[in-house]
Ligand SMILES: NC(=O)c1ccc[n+]([C@@H]2O[C@H](COP(=O)([O-])OP(=O)(O)OC[C@H]3O[C@@H](n4cnc5c(N)ncnc54)[C@H](O)[C@@H]3O)[C@@H](O)[C@H]2O)c1
């Protein structure tokens with residue numbers, strides 16, 4: 540029996556993909572896996588039994604990835620599973636910025652008791668008028684799962700789209716419409732675009748990337764959209780730029796004391812992934828990843844360990860080892876196995892940055908003594924007997 544703990548509400552549709560061999564627990568000590576959305580896990584103490592954390596979503600800045608790797612806890616996310624939900628909100632954001640739709644709706648609400656509201660509306664509506672997005676230039680920073688979908692959809696709305704992503708994946712490049720102009724210097728986006736939207740992960744290298752200097756390079760009256768993470772933007776500089784009229788609107792999905800109520804800012808309460816479809820997609824993918832790892836030792840869509848797949852176990856035993864990516868680990872493991880008289884039927888070793896993962900299919904059951912010897916190797920972080 541495996542046990543999992545939900546650190547946020549996770550769509551039941553996804554949880555239904557756990558079999559009867561799984562039980563939900565509230566007790567951290569019992570949990571083999573955690574399922575999480577945006578809950579911050581940086582201060583959470585992870586206990587010995589914990590093997591996996593699945594983020595039902597894309598951003599993993601709420602999870603201490605290195606601390607998890609050091610404890611042999613594999614962290615997963617669900618790439619692309621909520622991208623369409625975010626894309627639709629970004630499109631809504633551009634349309635809400637193009638005309639003062641929210642101002643107009645609020646005006647109607649405030650005049651709702653006025654008998655002459657229809658006549659008055661015809662006089663007043665000019666204050667809420669705006670422009671069309673067709674024919675405008677949209678700059679997209681980050682062409683991953685979301686950026687690509689926004690780019691392709693915007694071309695269908697008649698926008699001219701410029702895309703910047705120095706690390707674009709082959710898959711994303713394949714999915715990108717040929718109508719997108721490929722930009723290699725982000726300054727060209729700042730200089731040319733009427734709308735700029737950012738879709739990069741929050742990392743040390745991206746934190747504050749939209750700062751006063753970047754804003755200064757932008758066109759007067761630009762609309763900036765941030766449905767990625769608030770810390771990507773220096774929001775004090777953004778509010779200053781709104782006050783000066785340099786930026787026409789800042790559309791963001793992240794309310795905080797700087798953005799909430801600031802003039803020219805339209806804030807949604809982190810709604811990007813809050814659609815039934817996105818929540819279900821993310822939950823289902825997260826459950827699948829956890830099951831695959833707990834039941835077979837296979838890793839798919841990890842963000843702190845390498846992906847690794849040896850299929851469904853077909854030997855009497857499978858042993859999986861999370862370890863540091865340092866010299867000589869594999870030879871130490873095979874020596875221990877050989878000296879203990881184990882024949883290896885199949886094996887794999889993959890690395891990612893400072894961490895690595897090895898799996899061995901053995902022709903006889905793994906004894907507790909064998910596991911102790913493997914655990915004692917310097918650099919080993921966790922050893923699991925899968926079967
Ligand atoms: N508002 C929401 O509810 C919501 C929902 C999903 C994702 N997000 C946020 O959006 C981010 C992007 O999501 P995604 O699914 O598209 O992720 P993704 O990993 O598919 O794409 C991110 C892209 O950013 C690119 N990138 C990284 N650094 C860059 C840089 N300095 N300049 C330009 N490009 C850079 C990467 O190469 C990658 O292609 C997530 O990390 C998350 O923070 C928010």
Ligand SMILES: O=C(O)CC[C@@H](O)C(=O)O
Pocket residue numbers: 576577595596597598599621809811812813
């Ligand atoms: O779970 C959510 O509601 C938000 C998810 C989103 O921020 C993400 O990074 O995928």
